[in-house]
Amino acid sequence: MTSRTIVIAGAGIGGLTAALALAARGFRVTIFEKAERLEEAGAGLQLAPNASRILVGLGLAPALAPHVVTPDSVSIRTARSGGEVIRVSLAASARPDAPYWLVHRADLQGALQAAVQSHPAIELRLATPVPDARAGRDGLVIGDTEAGALIGADGAWSKVRAAAFPDIQPQFSGLIAWRGTCDAASLPQSLRPTGVQLWMGPQAHLVIYPMSAGQRINLVAIVGGAPLPPGSNAPGAGDELDALFSRARWPSSARDTIAAVNQWSRWPLYTIPDGGAWHSGRVALLGDAAHAMLPFAAQGAAMAIEDAAVLAQSLCTTRDDRGIPAALAHYAALRMPRVTRVQRIARQQGRIYHLHGPMALARDSAMRLLGPQRLTARQDWIYDWKL
Numbered sequence: 001m002t003s004r005t006i007v008i009a010g011a012g013i014g015g016l017t018a019a020l021a022l023a024a025r026g027f028r029v030t031i032f033e034k035a036e037r038l039e040e041a042g043a044g045l046q047l048a049p050n051a052s053r054i055l056v057g058l059g060l061a062p063a064l065a066p067h068v069v070t071p072d073s074v075s076i077r078t079a080r081s082g083g084e085v086i087r088v089s090l091a092a093s094a095r096p097d098a099p100y101w102l103v104h105r106a107d108l109q110g111a112l113q114a115a116v117q118s119h120p121a122i123e124l125r126l127a128t129p130v131p132d133a134r135a136g137r138d139g140l141v142i143g144d145t146e147a148g149a150l151i152g153a154d155g156a157w158s159k160v161r162a163a164a165f166p167d168i169q170p171q172f173s174g175l176i177a178w179r180g181t182c183d184a185a186s187l188p189q190s191l192r193p194t195g196v197q198l199w200m201g202p203q204a205h206l207v208i209y210p211m212s213a214g215q216r217i218n219l220v221a222i223v224g225g226a227p228l229p230p231g232s233n234a235p236g237a238g239d240e241l242d243a244l245f246s247r248a249r250w251p252s253s254a255r256d257t258i259a260a261v262n263q264w265s266r267w268p269l270y271t272i273p274d275g276g277a278w279h280s281g282r283v284a285l286l287g288d289a290a291h292a293m294l295p296f297a298a299q300g301a302a303m304a305i306e307d308a309a310v311l312a313q314s315l316c317t318t319r320d321d322r323g324i325p326a327a328l329a330h331y332a333a334l335r336m337p338r339v340t341r342v343q344r345i346a347r348q349q350g351r352i353y354h355l356h357g358p359m360a361l362a363r364d365s366a367m368r369l370l371g372p373q374r375l376t377a378r379q380d381w382i383y384d385w386k387l
């Protein structure tokens with residue numbers, strides 16, 4: 001039956017997770033991926049409990065466990081004084097079946113790819129851009145494959161979205177993420193982070209955390225900048241970043257950690273406006289293709305992973321080919337309110353982190369007044385999500 005075969009465009013975190021979730025529900029899956037090899041930029045990823053719960057459920061914990069770091073807190077610091085404003089517990093939200101993980105992207109992508117390639121119901125075609133889809137007798141014809149549905153998990157510059165919804169375009173946020181890593185051993189003991197550090201500064205912020213079983217440190221510095229070509233990952237000169245995180249504005253501990261990185265890359269932050277269309281007939285979008293967001297809630301990949309689980313659940317309720325468009329509509333209706341709320345929170349957090357002058361002082365006081373417990377509780381609706 002055509003409806004038991006699903007084509008996915010894109011083998012990123014969203015597409016690979018969707019393939020595993022669909023195969024676990026009895027579907028056959030073909031993934032078209034334009035890249036020859038799945039290699040993520042050398043960078044880290046925070047995987048919150050709402051995402052790790054799904055990956056654990058798909059059986060990925062043994063492959064990931066040797067590589068992850070499980071932090072117990074986020075230390076929120078201010079560039080103004082160099083001190084800690086507040087420490088938010090992550091241990092409180094994490095569960096054995098839903099840990100908070102810090103992971104190198106290559107380790108996550110490697111674990112997902114290995115699981116996909118060893119699954120008899122999934123075919124991964126590398127170096128193969130997704131062909132155009134046309135209507136077939138019972139479903140869609142995509143290249144040589146007949147399928148009940150086409151899922152666009154092909155990222156912010158999605159070809160599937162461009163074909164289905166040409167009016168929806170990524171928008172440049174005016175912000176650039178500088179990404180770099182260094183060996184933990186290259187930092188003095190006093191600078192080695194054990195959990196997540198979030199440094200808030202004037203019109204910039206910095207996130208630092210360990211990954212690769214504590215051997216490597218991940219740094220992301222967010223600053224304003226001119227748009228780079230879409231989807232690019234351009235090299236960045238350390239001198240330029242040093243000037244942006246100047247001695248006058250940033251404490252030596254943050255600057256010394258930045259200086260330990262040998263190679264920076266710059267990633268322009270584009271977003272997909274919220275509230276747009278996600279599905280049409282037998283075509284649906286997932287992950288960044290549907291909702292690329294600012295990374296300030298550390299939830300973009302997590303939302304793609306949640307999308308994957310909900311998509312598989314929605315599709316498995318269909319009895320025959322004719323039920324697929326309704327199942328995709330159901331998927332989109334279930335996902336959009338939650339994802340839109342997360343997109344908004346990410347934007348709001350960016351504004352809060354980048355305050356300066358008296359507003360930064362007021363922010364720091366407000367955070368202290370709120371206290372760690374109430375700050376932690378504000379994340380519960382995100383982290384406690386279950387299928």
Ligand SMILES: Cc1cc2nc3c(=O)[nH]c(=O)nc-3n(C[C@H](O)[C@H](O)[C@H](O)COP(=O)(O)OP(=O)(O)OC[C@H]3O[C@@H](n4cnc5c(N)ncnc54)[C@H](O)[C@@H]3O)c2cc1C
Nearest residue numbers: 010012013014034046129130154155287288298300301302
């Ligand atoms: C600086 C930064 C930090 C972040 N930190 C976090 C974090 O801590 N936690 C978190 O949850 N999220 C984080 N994110 C967000 C996260 O990286 C993304 O949301 C996530 O990677 C999106 O996955 P995806 O599979 O939807 O898309 P992508 O990763 O973009 O994958 C799309 C895939 O589709 C392929 N493709 C594209 N076009 C075609 C085509 N025509 N045919 C076939 N294949 C195609 C691409 O080659 C790619 O493999 C961060 C993002 C940034 C920029």
